Amino acid sequence: MPANILVVEDEPAIQELLALNITQAGHNPIRALSVEIAQNLMRETIPDLILLDWMLPGMNGLEFARKLKSDSLTKSIPIIMLTARGDEYDKVRGLEVGADDYVTKPFSPRELNARIKAVLRRRAPQMTDDPIEINGLRLDPTSHRVTGNQKSIDLGPTEFRLLHFFMTNAERVHTRSQLLDKVWGDRVFVEDRTVDVHIRRLRNALAVSGHQDLIQTVRGSGYRLSAQHT
Amino acid sequence: MPANILVVEDEPAIQELLALNITQAGHNPIRALSVEIAQNLMRETIPDLILLDWMLPGMNGLEFARKLKSDSLTKSIPIIMLTARGDEYDKVRGLEVGADDYVTKPFSPRELNARIKAVLRRRAPQMTDDPIEINGLRLDPTSHRVTGNQKSIDLGPTEFRLLHFFMTNAERVHTRSQLLDKVWGDRVFVEDRTVDVHIRRLRNALAVSGHQDLIQTVRGSGYRLSAQHT
DNA sequence: GATATTTGTCACGAATATGTCATATTAGGG
DNA sequence: CCCTAATATGACATATTCGTGACAAATATC
Structure with a gap:
């Protein structure tokens, strides 16, 4: 474009x-x-x-x-x-x-x-309400549904927002602070480490369709959703 | 235009x-x-x-x-x-x-x-007077009648409007506020949680034909009428 | 006017989500 | 290969959200 x-x-x-x-x-x-x-x-x-x-x-x-x-x-x-x-x-x-x-x-x-x-x-795409699909993982903001290879995936509100953010900003590494800002909003005080826990929960849920290692950890920096491979 | x-x-x-x-x-x-x-x-x-x-x-x-x-x-x-x-x-x-x-x-x-x-x-679809059928559930706005798999379903006025709205906007999550706006109209002096009660009454009525889980709750967001296979 | 139906609200328990910790595990430098 | 800091994980207390029955007020029906 x-x-x-x-x-x-x-x-x-x-x-x-x-x-x-x-x-x-x-x-x-x-x-x-x-x-x-x-x-x-x-x-x-x-x-x-x-x-x-x-x-x-x-x-x-x-x-x-x-x-x-x-x-x-x-x-x-x-x-x-x-x-x-x-x-x-x-x-x-x-x-x-x-x-x-x-x-x-x-x-x-x-x-x-x-x-x-x-x-x-590098510029961040805006989050829209359009459905996004990456590697067979499909997220539809309108219906609030996530499907991985025909299998329905069940997410809590925070995990959903987290995945939505990752999918609209794939291939980029996000620090914990950035994630807290973008996904949690700037009004709450939460520990950086809390992000780890939610990442785990998200991975766990994604395992249903074999997408467990879609979100990769970049040691010392943060996390990234990779559109490569499986 | x-x-x-x-x-x-x-x-x-x-x-x-x-x-x-x-x-x-x-x-x-x-x-x-x-x-x-x-x-x-x-x-x-x-x-x-x-x-x-x-x-x-x-x-x-x-x-x-x-x-x-x-x-x-x-x-x-x-x-x-x-x-x-x-x-x-x-x-x-x-x-x-x-x-x-x-x-x-x-x-x-x-x-x-x-x-x-x-x-x-993508303006929200208008509620028309055309009959709608989803998953064997049929709603006819003109005759004000709802049938689920040949069985007649009895609804109160509010439940009827609620179902009508859900059916014209299937597969979309609606927040309680949105539902109050669209279904209740101007009378915004109604508590958000009131929606829950009417959802329950609607589900209850739909149970007659086995459509009780047609309307799903999306935790943290609102409700959705699912158009997926039963 | 009496009766039936509908409607909004509440209270409370159940279900689920959230944040934090303690501990296990791992990656990567040396 | 070992050590250490970073991350993963399980557990748990707390907080939030939702379902439900009850009930009184409002409204419609006869």
């Missing part, structure tokens, strides 16, 4: 190059020569991704990134920073303010596209 | 953004900066869909949604809630008061349009 990519770059030649790349990758570039222009454009279209030059006239890129990340409307838009220097220092500063990735100039088109693709892939 | 979409959003910039989106999608935005303005506008035009911000000055969005859903004149208008947080918990709360969908800010225009389209498309 094509994405709107806002390109904030003051050097016209480089901007053209970036736009060309984005077009070839099947996405839709939105050009901005300055932060001010970018801000105006964002009133019309909220982009799916921002390519942001480090050095810009007026407000610099770092400040802009910080600003974007502090506004609830824009804070979840992924940002890729472009910088001339390859310093580790810059990278750290960039990631500190919330940039999602980082490309040094000069860059190869292939590398840029790879990073764009990676960042876009 | 173009639809009138009421946008209730206090932030002018975001409202403008939403209106622009709606126009581009071929629909007709009606702008309201507050719940009060929205209520006035609705005296003139009943919208086909309402985009409602979660947080609003004065009455908040949740309350407004509840109010809309408790008025017979407006209760069938689909509502899409806009919220800053992405928690499942909020989603549940939103859906409980009858919101049809839910979009987290920041949102991409594409996503918003997809949801608008989806909600307009």
Whole structure:
């Protein structure tokens, strides 16, 4: 699926190059020569991704990134920073303010596209009411039913929400805190370890249809629903 | 076909953004900066869909949604809630008061349009006067008669409406609040748990023809009429 | 107006879900 | 191969949700 990519770059030649790349990758570039222009454009279209030059006239890129990340409307838009220097220092500063990735100039088109693709892939899909099916495991939010290979699977409310979240965000590792935020909601105080228990209960229920190891544990990080294999 | 979409959003910039989106999608935005303005506008035009911000000055969005859903004149208008947080918990709360969908800010225009389209498309089926038959259970709205496997089933008025609603919306989980809205109507001074009692009475009556477990309880969510094989 | 039916609410027990702990097991570094 | 931290698991107390019978008020029926 094509994405709107806002390109904030003051050097016209480089901007053209970036736009060309984005077009070839099947996405839709939105050009901005300055932060001010970018801000105006964002009133019309909220982009799916921002390519942001480090050095810009007026407000610099770092400040802009910080600003974007502090506004609830824009804070979840992924940002890729472009910088001339390859310093580790810059990278750290960039990631500190919330940039999602980082490309040094000069860059190869292939590398840029790879990073764009990676960042876009990482963005979390919204939970919808559409039925989801992964590996023969089917979850229908509307009827609140879960079926694994024709067998009906019985889940408690929390396990259902947990599985729903995992299925809408498959292939990604989620920390316990993230799961607590997304599945439990931010109003309750529960121990991180509680997640483990619910994961076990979920796995247990999924064993009915042989999907017990659909949810994998990533040691030191969290859990992930894998769409690979069985 | 173009639809009138009421946008209730206090932030002018975001409202403008939403209106622009709606126009581009071929629909007709009606702008309201507050719940009060929205209520006035609705005296003139009943919208086909309402985009409602979660947080609003004065009455908040949740309350407004509840109010809309408790008025017979407006209760069938689909509502899409806009919220800053992405928690499942909020989603549940939103859906409980009858919101049809839910979009987290920041949102991409594409996503918003997809949801608008989806909600307009999947409007809840109208209760018609056509006879319905599910699993050997037959309900005829015209003659006000219910038969299960040749056996006549005797229902009180409320139970009849309840069953009618369940049969026109089979395989979907309905919360108690939703049932109160759809089956009871405006009289929202009824306890949630009252639904349980009527469900029991309905099940009891259906037992005559062996359909007692046609209506299933989904713990933590509500009830569902199962259209699966017996 | 008397009687029957329907309706909403409550109380309470049963069933189920939830969070936390203690302990067993495991993965991965050294 | 061993050690240790991380995770899995079983058990349990607590909390929540649901089913049910009873009952009084409201409503319809005669």
